[in-house]
Amino acid sequence: MARRKYSVDEALIARYLKEGRGAGFGADYKPWLKIYDVPSLGRSHRLRGIKTGRVHHFLSDIEVSLFYLLDWHDAVTDIREQFPLDREEAQAIADRAGIRYPVDSHTRVPLVQTTDFLVDFVVDGEHRRMxxxxxxxxxxxxxxxxxxxELERLYWLARGVPWGIVTREEIPKALAGNIAWVHNYVYVDDLRQPRPGFYAEKAALVLNEIASWRGVSLKQACQALDDRLAMPLGTALLLVRHLIACKRLLCDMSEPQGEASPVENFRAASPASQLGRLG
Structure with missing residues (x-):
């Protein structure tokens, strides 16, 4: 529902459909709108997802904050942003509800409405969608x-999918901030490293040693580990963020965490619960 850079006509909608926008699941999903299609009302973002491994497109800071929470949640299996509503179905619902259906101000072509997020969960072995x-x-x-x-709500109601509105007030600030601090460090294999497998090897050592540190900040412990493990300055902190993102290193994510936090705040996950991606 953001303002567009250019007019929408049937040719553009047909091109989006041909490109497969709004179709697919997981890594194969393509959002209907991408950040270069619309000038966002806030800051636009492209982020690689933990759940899907693909690049997600967000049109506001609030969307990014909700994405962090969803991508972190263990029950979430797929996140599809800028999801298109079936145009004919949405128009029919608007007609019945007495809602003026949106059209392009220049071409008068009925627009494809989108829902910001369509999310799949598995709860107690049961698949759910929101x-x-x-x-x-x-x-x-x-x-x-x-x-x-209201049109959006009625659309999803007709499809039997629960729908809700999220504002900034519903976003737990500390949790979203902590996830943002570590989120980009899940895939350390994307980063330049001294040799293949270096980060995987050193991450295992950092995970083993960090729990023994006491009485210093996380930053101080990491600086000492850089020296002890013969790593470039900043490597241990990078790997700590990676380990947290992979949930191999745990902390209270509901409270603000960071370099200045006491190192005692961080502990290794039990071997049975370590589901990380090292390397």
Whole structure:
């Protein structure tokens, strides 16, 4: 529902469909809108997901914050952002509800509406799905935006999919901030390293030794480990963030964490629960 750079016509919609936008699952999903298609109302972002391994496209900071929470959640199996609603079905629902369906202001072509997130979960072995609209709280009081949100709600209701609105007020600030601090360090194999397998080898050593440190900050412990393990300065902290992102090193993610945190805040996960991606 963000403002567009250019007019939308049937040719553009046909091209998006041909490209496979809005189709697929996991690593193969292609969002209907990408960051270069629309000028975002906030800052746009491209982030590689932990769950999917693909690059996700987000049009606001609030979307990114919710993505961090979803990507971190153990029950989540897939996250599809900028998910398109079936245009004919959405138009029919709008007609029945007395909602003016949105059209391009120049071409008068009916637009393809999108839901910010369509998320798959597995809870107690049962597959579930949830749709989310992510909006600034002030947008909820604007009549036209409220109408379009109602259209979105009715669309997912007809499909039997729970739907909800998420504003910044629903985002746990500390948790989202902690995930943001480590999220980009899941895939350390993407980073330049002295030799193949270096990070995997050193991460195992850092994980083994970090629990023995007491009375210093995480930064101080990591600086000492860089020297002790003959690593370039900053490597141990990089690997700590990697280990946290992989959930091999644990801390209370609901409280602010960072380089200045006491090293005692961090502990190795039990071997049975270590599900990380080293290397």
């Amino acid at each position: 749709a989310y609209a992510v909006k600034p709280v002030e947008a909820l009081s604007e009549k036209r935006k409220a109408e379009l949100l």
